[in-house]
Amino acid sequence: xxxxxxxVGQGTRRSFVEIGGAARLLLQLLAxxxxxxxxxxxxxxxxxFLGNRSLSIIGVSGLFVGFVLALQGYYTLQRYGSAEAVxxxxxxxxxxxxGPVVTALLFAGRxxxxxxxxxxxxxxxxxxxxxxxxxxxxxxxxxxPRFWGGMIAMxxxxxxxSAVGVLGGWIVAVLLIGVDAGAFWSQMQGGxxxxxxxxxxxxxxxxxxxxxxxxxxxxxxxCKPTPEGVSYATTRTVVVSSLAVxxxxxxxxxxxxxx
Amino acid sequence: MQASRHDAWVGFFVVLGATALLFxxxxxxxxxxxxxxxxxxxxxxxxxxxxxxVNAAVKSAGVVVGRVESISFxxxxxxxxxxxxxxxxxxxxxxxxxxxxxxxxxxxxxVGLEPGxxxxxxxxxxxVTQTQSAVVLENLIGQFLYNKAADAGGxxxx
Numbered sequence: 001x002x003x004x005x006x007x008v009g010q011g012t013r014r015s016f017v018e019i020g021g022a023a024r025l026l027l028q029l030l031a032x033x034x035x036x037x038x039x040x041x042x043x044x045x046x047x048x049f050l051g052n053r054s055l056s057i058i059g060v061s062g063l064f065v066g067f068v069l070a071l072q073g074y075y076t077l078q079r080y081g082s083a084e085a086v087x088x089x090x091x092x093x094x095x096x097x098x099g100p101v102v103t104a105l106l107f108a109g110r111x112x113x114x115x116x117x118x119x120x121x122x123x124x125x126x127x128x129x130x131x132x133x134x135x136x137x138x139x140x141x142x143x144x145p146r147f148w149g150g151m152i153a154m155x156x157x158x159x160x161x162s163a164v165g166v167l168g169g170w171i172v173a174v175l176l177i178g179v180d181a182g183a184f185w186s187q188m189q190g191g192x193x194x195x196x197x198x199x200x201x202x203x204x205x206x207x208x209x210x211x212x213x214x215x216x217x218x219x220x221x222x223c224k225p226t227p228e229g230v231s232y233a234t235t236r237t238v239v240v241s242s243l244a245v246x247x248x249x250x251x252x253x254x255x256x257x258x259x
Numbered sequence: 260m261q262a263s264r265h266d267a268w269v270g271f272f273v274v275l276g277a278t279a280l281l282f283x284x285x286x287x288x289x290x291x292x293x294x295x296x297x298x299x300x301x302x303x304x305x306x307x308x309x310x311x312x313v314n315a316a317v318k319s320a321g322v323v324v325g326r327v328e329s330i331s332f333x334x335x336x337x338x339x340x341x342x343x344x345x346x347x348x349x350x351x352x353x354x355x356x357x358x359x360x361x362x363x364x365x366x367x368x369x370v371g372l373e374p375g376x377x378x379x380x381x382x383x384x385x386x387v388t389q390t391q392s393a394v395v396l397e398n399l400i401g402q403f404l405y406n407k408a409a410d411a412g413g414x415x416x417x
Contacts, residue, residue, distance in 0.1 A: 048265035052272045091287040156276025163279035166287050185286065190367075194288040202280070 022218055025139070029147050029214070032140030036148055042141075046149025050111040054157055057110055058103060062094075062161035065102060066168025069093055073169075074177055084183035088191040090169030095192060095201045096257070099162035101249050104208035107154055108241040112216035115146055116237040119220025120230035143221065147213050154209025155202055162201065200256045207252065208245050215241040297347035299383035300328055303357040303370070304338040309393025311359055311368045317343050318360075319372040324349050327370060343370060345381075353377040358391035368393060 036043060073089040119142070122128050128138040166188075173179040192198065216237045223233030284290045308330065317325035325345035333340045345351070354375030361368050372387075381387070 044269045045265055047272065048269045051276075052265075052268050055272065055275075091283075095283060095287065153272075156273060156279075159276050159279040159283060163282045163287075166283070188287050189289050192288045194284050194290045198280075198283050198288050 021222065025143075025218055025221060026214060028139045029144055029217075032137070032144045033148070035140045036144035039145070042145035043148045043152070046145050047152050050107075050115075050146075050149050051153030051157060054107060054110045054153070055160065057106055058157045058161050059164050061102065061106060062099075062164035063168040065098060065161075066090060066094065066165035066170075067172050069098075069165070070169035070172035070177075074173060074179070083177075083179055084187050086173045086179060087169065087184035087188040090173070091166050091188045091192050092197060094162045094165040094169075095197050097249070097253070099165065100158045100201055100204040100208055101245060103158040103161045103205065104154065104212055104245040105242055107150075107157060107209075108212045108216070108238055108245070111150065111153070112212050112237045112241055113234050115150070115213070115216040116220040116223070116234045117230060119143070119146075119217060120223045120225075120233050123221070123223065124225040124227070124230060126225075143217050147217055150213030150216070151206070151209045154212065155205040158205035158208075159202070196257075200252075203256075204249065204252050207248060211244050211248060212241045215244060298325065298344040299347055300342050300344050301381050301383070301385045301387055303341050303343060303387035303390050304333065304336065305341060305357075305359060305390050305392050306338055307392040307395060308339045308341060309359055309368055309395055311341065311370070311393065315367060316369040317345065317372055318369055319349075319351070319374065324372065341370070343372075343387075350380040351375075353379045353381055353385065354389065355381065355387060356389035356391070357387045359393035361394070 069090045070086055073086045074083055077083050077085055077089065119128075122138075122142065128142070131138045131141065170181075170184065174181045174184055219233040219237045219240070220230075223229045311327065311330065313327055313330060315327045316323045317327065325343055328342040328344040330342075331340050332338075343357070351372060352375040354377040356373050356375065358371050358373070359368055360371045375389075
């Protein structure tokens, strides 16, 4: 019986220590922001590594999501004789939900894992310890540029995803199915609000960018410095950041678009 | 600062992202139809506004001439008080009438403004007195059924 209580106590204490460690790392990252921006080349290299390299998968995924949305939307809407609203459907779903969320999920898989593996291997190879020995703070030299690279790349990728998706919807709806192009665009412009829809979509993508980059760095920074530890941390990056993005998306949507 | 070989690609990526955002705002969104022109507002009282919403269009002869600024309830006359923002350059006679119309069968509702013949024009703060309410489907069906029943009753007496 006592053992059981001890186990509960230990579990509680350990989870508090984990939360505290994560919060401290986030504060350290934010505190080293000015230092990181002084050496902007490090950040821009990370933007290249996380953003440019993800551009192809984001673009192709966006195009196909737009295709499918237009096909499925048309199939349902034409039953009610309002096939022209397919443009509005595609644009609203992409800008408000699918753009930020799917980009964040792909970003976690494409860029988050590589961040975790990189940091984890640096830790396993004792490179981070070596930096500390040379009085170089690994958080501000290694982690902060990667964090800000992800924060900058993610909203841009999300905007590219939504824009390419809208173009994909246009290709299917207007070019293949033959929906009237004027009605397609005017319905879209009538229903999509710049601040309420596009603006909130951008806000979401910034929040998701922070979540995914931070989870990836945290998992890499706190992993066990062994091959198994790195592989476990990489898996956890995908699982934790995907779940966090989906849960945060629900909370943000409920806050932004309620009523 | 030392130039990096990635600089051009990063620049390309950032410009691409900004272009995508601009595309979403201009082509998919309503940034172009948000107008920051001068406006003046007039009020119209309706018995029933149906599904009219704030920011709905105000059209005259089918052309958008303004937007619905706010909707509130007047507990003196038990009517809806709709404030309309009209473009400053456009003048309408004082006895113009407003009615609530629907674009298409299932479309959005908007305010139609029909010019009258008065020589004086509407000024800021004026009230449009001649209004016509939105058509509420339930009332329409109720009226139809009532007329049908009345017709059938009349037929029986013969």
